[in-house]
Amino acid sequence: MREKKRISIFREWSVLSRQYISILWSDKKKLTVMFAFPVIAALITVWIAGEDMFVHYDGTKSAAFVLVSSAIWGGLFNSIQTIVKERQNVKRDYISGMRLSSYIASKALIQLILCLIQSAVLCLAFLGVEFVYGNQMPAEGIFFSHPMIEFYISLFLLMYAADMMGLCISAAVKKEETASVMAPYILIGQLIFSGILFSMEGIAQAASYIMISRWGMEALGSISNLNEMQLKIQLSYSMIPHNAEAMFEHSTRHLSQVWLILTGFIVCFFAVSILLLRKVSKDTR
Numbered sequence: 001m002r003e004k005k006r007i008s009i010f011r012e013w014s015v016l017s018r019q020y021i022s023i024l025w026s027d028k029k030k031l032t033v034m035f036a037f038p039v040i041a042a043l044i045t046v047w048i049a050g051e052d053m054f055v056h057y058d059g060t061k062s063a064a065f066v067l068v069s070s071a072i073w074g075g076l077f078n079s080i081q082t083i084v085k086e087r088q089n090v091k092r093d094y095i096s097g098m099r100l101s102s103y104i105a106s107k108a109l110i111q112l113i114l115c116l117i118q119s120a121v122l123c124l125a126f127l128g129v130e131f132v133y134g135n136q137m138p139a140e141g142i143f144f145s146h147p148m149i150e151f152y153i154s155l156f157l158l159m160y161a162a163d164m165m166g167l168c169i170s171a172a173v174k175k176e177e178t179a180s181v182m183a184p185y186i187l188i189g190q191l192i193f194s195g196i197l198f199s200m201e202g203i204a205q206a207a208s209y210i211m212i213s214r215w216g217m218e219a220l221g222s223i224s225n226l227n228e229m230q231l232k233i234q235l236s237y238s239m240i241p242h243n244a245e246a247m248f249e250h251s252t253r254h255l256s257q258v259w260l261i262l263t264g265f266i267v268c269f270f271a272v273s274i275l276l277l278r279k280v281s282k283d284t285r
Contacts, residue, residue: 006097009099009101009102012098012099012102013102013105013106013109016098016102016103016105016106017106017109017110019106020106020107020110021110024110033077034074034077034078034114034118035117035118035121037070037073037074037077037118038070038074038118038119038121038122039121039124041066041067041070041074041122041125042070042121042122042123042124042125042128043125043128044066044070045063045066045067045070045125045128045129046125046128046129046132048066049062049063049066050063050125050128050129050132050133050135051133051135052135052232053129053133053135054129054135054136054137054138054224055135056229056230056231056232056234056235057226057229057230057231057232057242058231058232059232060221060224060226060229061196061221061226063125063129064217064220064221064224065194065196065217067122067125067155067220068158068194068213068216068217068220069187069191069213070122071119071122071155071158071159071162071216072158072159072162072187072190072212072213072216073162073187074118074122074159074162075115075158075159075160075161075162075163075164075165075166076162076163076165076166076183076186076187077166077183078111078114078115078118078163078166079107079111079163079164079166079167079170080166080167080169080170080179080180080182080183081170081176081179081180082107082111082166082167082170083107083167083170083171083273083277084170084171084173084174084175084176084178084179085176087174087280090103090277090280091280091281094277094280094281095281100274100277100278101274103277104167104171104270104273104274104277105270107167108164108167108270111160111163111164111167112160114163115156115159115160115163116156118159119152119155119156119158119159119160120152120156122155122159123148123151123152123155126148126151127148137224138223138224138225141223142222142223142250142251142252142255143252143255143256147223147224150219150223150255151220151223153259154216154219154220154223154258154259154262155216155220157219157259157262157263157266158212158215158216158219158262160266161212161262161265161266161269162212164265164266164269164270164273165186165212165265165269166183167269167270167273168269168270168272168273168276169182169186170273171272171273171274171276171277172276189211190211190212190213191213193207193208193211193213193214194208194211194213194214194216194217195208195211195214195217195247196213196217212262212265214247215258215261215262215265216262217247218247218248218254218258219255219258219259219262221245221247221248222248222249222250222251222254222255222258223250223255224248225248225250226245226248227242227244227245227248227249227250228250229242230242
């Protein structure tokens with residue numbers, strides 16, 4: 001009997017992508033939350049932290065932290081249950097010959113498109129701050145003539161890195177409940193070890209370098225040129241010194257390094273997701 005020819009990897013990826021789009025489209029509730037979240041996050045940023053954004057160091061840093069937190073949570077929410085919900089089907093199809101690289105790539109592509117849209121919406125916070133309070137962004141960006149482009153690229157890379165981290169976790173766990181329980185703890189860990197809330201030393205400082213939150217803050221802080229802003233207390237007492245921080249260096253070298261690191265996280269999470277999902281064939285439930 002003639003053996004059935006295996007379809008090409010591109011065709012397999014295309015079919016799986018269309019299937020995933022169909023699944024997403026059928027879940028209107030989740031889609032609504034996905035696109036409502038960045039709108040709400042942008043409004044909260046303007047309302048809670050926008051008044052002092054681009055006015056002084058403390059206010060700008062706080063607003064950036066809110067945006068980083070929102071981007072990470074949005075990315076995690078997008079994907080942390082994506083694979084685990086389909087685990088039984090994945091096991092069946094994998095045993096039947098499906099390429100896990102095609103499967104993960106189909107998820108990654110659609111999630112990329114979602115993150116492109118969501119991060120653009122989240123960037124409305126910067127325009128909202130200008131419109132509501134009249135606070136002006138830096139006159140120029142580091143690479144581009146307007147910093148909004150760089151803010152967008154940074155938030156997109158951060159959100160997509162968080163999204164791929166969620167996909168990686170979804171590939172690792174076997175129950176939806178486990179993924180749901182893990183999400184807030186992962187976010188808390190990202191925020192604590194970002195190097196913003198607390199001063200980090202020793203092991204804690206080393207741990208901060210593997211947190212995407214740290215690099216998100218470095219990107220937004222560099223673009224905002226935090227080192228050149230006055231501290232809030234300096235508005236009243238100008239003699240108080242403000243030491244420049246290396247993590248907020250306003251230079252093309254530093255920002256490109258941060259973007260490259262976030263891209264590295266995305267690639268690593270993608271590769272690890274494939275490796276972790278190979279264990280699905282050993283599931284006994």
